[in-house]
Amino acid sequence: xxAPTGVGLFALADVGRAYSGGETSSTWHNGVGGGLWxxxxxxxxTVHVSLVGSEQRTALYIGLGFAx
Numbered sequence: 550x551x552a553p554t555g556v557g558l559f560a561l562a563d564v565g566r567a568y569s570g571g572e573t574s575s576t577w578h579n580g581v582g583g584g585l586w587x588x589x590x591x592x593x594x595t596v597h598v599s600l601v602g603s604e605q606r607t608a609l610y611i612g613l614g615f616a617x
Contacts, residue, residue, distance in 0.1 A: 555588040561601065578603060586615070 560583045568574040584599030599610045 553590065555586075555592065555595075557586050559584055559586060559597075559599070561599065578605070584610075 560581075562579070562581045564577055564579045566574050566577055580601050580603035582599055582601030584597055586595050586597040588595045593614070595614055597610075597612055597615065601608055601610065
């Protein structure tokens with residue numbers, strides 16, 4: 550029995566400033582990465598795994614769904 554599935558790759562990039570309330574910062578931080586997504590039945594049940602790196606750290610993220 551075959552079930553409808555989807556699989557794909559994605560890339561990401563992010564740039565922003567981070568600071569606490571009452572502080573100011575002119576430093577821009579960036580991160581880049583990519584990952585794999587898998588939708589076992591339909592796109593609303595997507596599972597994704599991504600690896601993202603920046604100057605501060607590299608992190609592995611696992612999640613459900615997409616924000617877009």
